[in-house]
Amino acid sequence: MDTIKSFKGYGKVDPAEEQAFRKKTRKRLIILIVSAIVLVAVIIGAVVGVVVHRGKSSSDDWVPASGMTPSASLKAVCSVTRYPNVEAVGNSIKLKEKTDDAQVKDALTVCETVFDDAVDRLKDSLSSMEVAEGEKLLSSSKIDDMKTWLSASITDQETCLDALDELNSTHYGNSSIPKDIRTAMENSTQFASNSLAIGTKIVTLLSQVKVPIHRRLLGFERSDSSGFPRWVSAGDRRLLQEINPTPNVTVAADGTGDFRTIKEAVDKVSKKSPTRFVIFIKKGTYKENVILDKHKWNVMMYGDGKTQTIVSGSLNFIDGTPTFSTATVAVAGKGFMAKDMTFINTAGAAKHQAVAFRSGSDQSVFYRCKFDAFQDTLYAHSNRQFYKDCDITGTIDFIFGNAAVVLQNCNIQPRQPLANQFNTITAQGKKDPNQNTGISIQKCTFSPLDTTLTAPTYLGRPWKEYSTTVIMQSEIGSFLQPVGWKEWVSNVDPPKTIFYAEYLNTGPGATVDQRVKWAGYKPTLTNAEAGKFTVGTFIQGNEWLPETSVSFEEALRF
DSSP states (O other): OOOGGGSBTBSOOOHHHHHHHHHHHHHHHHHHHHHHHHHHHHHHHHHHHHHBOOOOGGGTTOOOOTTOOHHHHHHHHHHHSOOOSBHHHHHHHHHHHTOOOHHHHHHHHHHHHHHHHHHHHHHHHHHTTOOOTTOOTTOHHHHHHHHHHHHHHHHHHHHHHHHHHHHHTTTTTTOSHHHHHHHHHHHHHHHHHHHHHHHHHHHHHHHTSOOOOOGGGTTOOOSOTTSSOTTOOTTHHHHTTSSSOOOSEEEOTTSOSSBSSHHHHHTTSOTTOSSOEEEEEOSEEEEOOEEEOTTOOSEEEEESOTTTEEEEEOOOTTTTOOGGGOOSEEEOSTTOEEESOEEEEOSOGGGOBOOSEEEOOTTEEEESOEEEOSBTOEEEOSSEEEEESOEEEESEEEEEESSEEEEESOEEEEOOOSTTOOEEEEEEOOOSTTOOOEEEEESOEEOOSSTTOOSOEEEEOOOSTTOEEEEESOEEOTTSOTTOOOOSSTTOOOOTTOEEEEESOBSTTOOOTTOOOOTTEESOOOHHHHHTTSHHHHSOHHHHGGGGTOOOOOSOOO
16 A cells, blocks of 8 residues: 655655645545445445335346446435335234224334334435535534434334333233234344444544545535524524514413414424424413424424423323323424423323323423423433423333433422332433433432322333433432432343443432442443533534523533
8 A cells, every 4th residue: 555655765755746645645535435425325225225115126226327426326325215105114004904902003003103203314314414515524413413313213113112012011912913013123123223333333433534525526415505404593592592482373272372272383383394483382281282293393382481381181001002102292303492381291100101291303402391290201212302400200210212312400300109119210211332322411400309209219220221321410319219220120130231320419319339239330430431421422412502592511510
């Protein structure tokens, strides 16, 4: 291989020859990088190809034409999978037709929803490779985007399995339908995991090669002439700090607004709106279940205060609804924001899983909100999320999911569960070692909701093989069990692949002398280790949170 010293031994190099060498080396780097990007696209495209139906004949035999530009190659890779109806969704529809059992149908409906979302995540991963004018070929933000959306696609598919596991926990354990859908999705989950592993490794290596590439090299078009991502509007920066932002529509139960229900207001949001749509919800209790699907982008809801504006539902697992579908409010479209509201599920402890709020919205923000229920209160399902100055109340696993989520300056309040039950504050669901997910709780206060709490209470328990949870710089009350954490299966240590840790916490419950001795638990972290779970690093909040004007601490402060 040529080196710069091979031109003139160890002496000085002729300037003309040095320039020629650098051009040659630069060309090689560019070819390497572009080839790797196309490879990543092929990998991701292959995943989509497994999840969706492929086109016939020529599509199956696709071969890149000689002399194609990288841009054309990417388009050709994408054309292999034409994104028709999701294969797994089609299978679940057929399976639903085989049964009259309402609970089986509901579980399969969950699978339809999350598989459809998974395909969108994969398409987002492909689009994240586009390079706008002035950008680096693969900036750190693009790498983070790709990791996030591939991670979310795996979480979506895992959510289907969770719904099927819930069926198996009831009297449907002998049904062949869960086995059928598991078989149908086996390849897609494996390929998604492989794609994340390979793609993560490639883009991490490429990010270390700092070669300034102009967008014309790849022929990609600028996504937004303003320089901001499409989901950021001109007024978005001040909305969360304004006392009364100007709404697009107003909801009032007493008839003094544009609509009486939140659902009516949500129906007015256009599909994939590039600008912020603000919904003001006047004081009152709104008894409804609201879903903002993946097409509802850039929606902001705000109320008259978390004691004044309340959205209330009561769907629950015991009455036959899958956990995923019990949420009083559920959001999936990117860029969701909420402030000064309460989301509550009133089903009660006896109804077991009953979600108050579920978020799969990427770059979602929750400010001065309250989430109130018992088991499974806040479902931080997937993607990047930030919670500031919020109150979260519950019993078993009441902050759970597989998002990359940071909670800052929140009040976390366990409450009394059913007799003979215990409380676990968190249940993190990281399934794959390459997912960039986990729960980071920073500068929060852990205290009982009231003085009646007598049940054993723990910081959390590991839900999946790579569960990741860090509690740092928080105040922990005396209510906490000295061991701190609880295993998922009684008396069985979790796998050593989990990552659970505490860092510089205070209060009577923060003493770590009697904590669990799991291989995957760290009673303390170095500053550098803890820094990986801050807003700026863990959810890349320094790149998108400033646009929301919600104050946040980007790095560790002492």
